[in-house]
Amino acid sequence: MVYDWKHWLQSPRFPVHCRLCAVRTGNAVSLCTDCIADLPWMKSACHQCGCALPAGDIRLRCGSCQQQPPPFEATTAILQYRPPVDYLVQRLKFSGELAIASLLSGLLARHLSSRQACMPGLVVPVPLHPTRLRIRGFNQATELARPLGRILGIAVDTRLCRRTRNTEPQSLLPVKSRRENLRDAFRVYRTPTTSHIAIVDDVMTSGHTAGELARALKRAGAERLEVWAIARAGH
Ligand SMILES: [Zn+2]
Ligand SMILES: [Zn+2]
Known part of the structure; x- marks a missing residue:
């Protein structure tokens, strides 16, 4: 690609x-301390699925995680x-402002590095289907995962699995069809080298x-999975 310095200066x-x-x-692409403090931080959340719990709710897991x-x-x-x-x-995903990925993953890394x-x-970033990757030019989950791995000193594997079905965007589907839409959407190509894996995505919705x-x-041999996302939307 030809280096487009004018575009870079205007970006x-x-x-x-x-x-x-x-x-x-x-600082290049940053938030000021006031804006960071004013972000809608997740205060009380379900340990398993990350959904917001009402203030004062002392349960570790939400009702839906307890049932299913x-x-x-x-x-x-x-x-x-x-x-x-x-x-x-949206600036990251649809306008390709990749620097926002390091900004957001920096916030997530700061939080994760203090945990016990x-x-x-x-x-492992959630893979995009190759067709969508070609159209967008990048995978936002990979852009978030790379700096996270670097800061936390954890290997990032973008080749372990692929999205084999170009599914409809989940947000366009009624809740009931979402699970069906994704069935067998991913294929894992080898046995993971570790049993404890973090899946990285930008926003977790359902x-x-x-x-x-x-x-x-898990079918490929992983035992403990956790999800790391920048933000959580409601159920
Ligand atoms: Zn600000
Ligand atoms: Zn839950």
Whole structure:
């Protein structure tokens, strides 16, 4: 690819201002401390699926995980998927502002590095179908997973599995059809080198995508799966 310096200079990667309020931060693609504090942080969440629990709810798992646990053991989603998080994620996904991925994964890494629980041995981004990858030019989950792996010192494997069916975007389907839409959507090509794996995605909505990938990884030999996402939307 020809290096397009004009585009680069005009791109939002260059200014040293907060991406939300435009206050000068002095750092390339950043948020100021006020905007970081004002983000819709997930306060109380289900340990297993990451959905928001009402304030004061002391349960570890939500009702739906107690009745029908998903095929992953834990979820870490640090933000709620509402303004301005949706804006940042959409800029990343649909305008290709890849620097936003390092910004968001930096926030997630900061949270994860302070936890007590043992870390997974491998990070696997949710794969995009090759056709969609060609159209978009990048996989936002991979863009998030790479800096996460670097900061946390965990290997990132983007070749372990592939999306073999180009499924409809989950958000366009009624809830009941979502699981069916994803059935056998992923194929794992070899036995994972570790039994504890973190699946990385940008936004977790119903959890069906991560669930289907977790199921495929378990069939291939993984034992403990967790999901790391920037944000969690409601059920
Ligand atoms: Zn700001
Ligand atoms: Zn739950």
